Amino acid sequence: SAEELDVRVRAAKERLGDRVKILGHFYQREEVVRHADYVGDSFQLANAAKAHPEAEAIVFCGVHFMAETADLLSGPEQAVILPNLAAGCSMADMADIDQVEECWEQLAEVYGDMDAPDAEGLVPVIPVTYMNSSAAIKGFVGRHGGIVCTSSNAQTVLEWAFARGRRVLFFPDQHLGRNTAKAMGVPLEQMPMWNPRKPLGGATPEELEQSRVILWHGFCSVHRRFTVEQIDKARAEHPGVRVIVHPECPMAVVDAADESGSTDYIRRAIEGATEPTTFAIGTEVNLVQRLAADNPQHTIFCLDPVVCPCSTMYRIHPGYLAWVLEGLVAGHVLNRITVPQDVAGPARLALERMLAAKP
Ligand code: 13P
Ligand code: SF4
Numbered sequence: 358s359a360e361e362l363d364v365r366v367r368a369a370k371e372r373l374g375d376r377v378k379i380l381g382h383f384y385q386r387e388e389v390v391r392h393a394d395y396v397g398d399s400f401q402l403a404n405a406a407k408a409h410p411e412a413e414a415i416v417f418c419g420v421h422f423m424a425e426t427a428d429l430l431s432g433p434e435q436a437v438i439l440p441n442l443a444a445g446c447s448m449a450d451m452a453d454i455d456q457v458e459e460c461w462e463q464l465a466e467v468y469g470d471m472d473a474p475d476a477e478g479l480v481p482v483i484p485v486t487y488m489n490s491s492a493a494i495k496g497f498v499g500r501h502g503g504i505v506c507t508s509s510n511a512q513t514v515l516e517w518a519f520a521r522g523r524r525v526l527f528f529p530d531q532h533l534g535r536n537t538a539k540a541m542g543v544p545l546e547q548m549p550m551w552n553p554r555k556p557l558g559g560a561t562p563e564e565l566e567q568s569r570v571i572l573w574h575g576f577c578s579v580h581r582r583f584t585v586e587q588i589d590k591a592r593a594e595h596p597g598v599r600v601i602v603h604p605e606c607p608m609a610v611v612d613a614a615d616e617s618g619s620t621d622y623i624r625r626a627i628e629g630a631t632e633p634t635t636f637a638i639g640t641e642v643n644l645v646q647r648l649a650a651d652n653p654q655h656t657i658f659c660l661d662p663v664v665c666p667c668s669t670m671y672r673i674h675p676g677y678l679a680w681v682l683e684g685l686v687a688g689h690v691l692n693r694i695t696v697p698q699d700v701a702g703p704a705r706l707a708l709e710r711m712l713a714a715k716p
Contacts (some may be wrong), residue, residue, distance in 0.1 A: 529575030
């Protein structure tokens with residue numbers, strides 16, 4: 358039963374003490390989050406993975422790319438454990454390393470030497486990947502002078518990239534790329550989308566010449582469900598409602614909202630509101646429900662009336678958490694995530710550039 362699992366997790370955690378740190382993403386279910394030593398967005402969790410060198414193991418309650426990132430940033434002796442190996446991310450899977458390599462080769466045919474700076478010292482393209490991508494993609498980015506971003510620092514990272522390159526190749530999330538670049542004043546005509554099934558990604562050489570941000574065709578299946586109609590309805594039914602959405606939502610939804618920001622931005626906006634306020638939130642429902650429970654002074658609801666959890670985040674069941682913790686008690690490291698050595702070096706470089714990038 359749920360209570361038995363709760364008791365088992367607590368007992369194993371107590372026996373392990375400081376030997377283990379449990380990190381949990383905001384989208385994790387309540388029965389998991391309550392056991393986490395640290396709860397945060399993907400940027401905060403990347404920092405948290407670096408910050409506990411004393412722990413033998415980091416149990417990462419989130420999805421696969423986050424556990425890979427934790428492995429890259431934690432110490433070499435530390436084991437990063439993903440309680441359920443099937444907890445992936447459909448968006449991360451949309452940037453396939455072979456397709457990305459092929460894209461880069463085709464771009465080199467248009468732009469020439471990809472490493473050669475022009476008269477202003479800018480190379481033709483800086484690759485930028487959203488955290489939500491495989492370690493292989495982060496490694497690709499690191500090898501080609503690029504950088505990682507999260508939804509909480511995408512603008513800072515794009516500024517870093519524009520200081521070094523004429524344009525950015527952004528993957529996998531077209532929406533985060535478009536919403537961020539648009540907010541920085543990049544016109545939509547200068548943001549072609551690369552379709553890996555078409556020659557030159559389906560763009561003309563002129564479009565690629567004029568481009569500032571080349572978008573990859575990925576998206577988040579949770580956030581793309583939010584609509585402008587839902588926002589209109591929320592405004593009609595709750596005059597004065599504050600609408601905040603995640604930047605993985607489509608552009609029209611971000612434009613129609615009052616604000617957009619990462620999961621931690623949303624949390625801070627709610628916790629910082631001094632007057633009782635009605636909030637309509639466009640992000641994963643587990644986070645919205647927790648924010649509603651933790652902030653009873655406000656009225657908080659999810660824009661999508663049909664419950665929309667991230668199905669892969671949800672695969673971290675407390676049963677798996679109990680299983681990996683009890684494994685550690687018995688001396689077994691189960692479900693360890695290890696990034697291969699050849700990928701780890703450049704991937705770490707791309708992550709370290711992000712951690713060092715300042716607004
Ligand atoms: P953040 O934690 O960066 O807000 O990202 C949300 C997300 O989709 C995680 O998978
Ligand atoms: Fe991936 Fe979207 Fe789930 Fe985040 S919410 S893990 S981007 S599918």
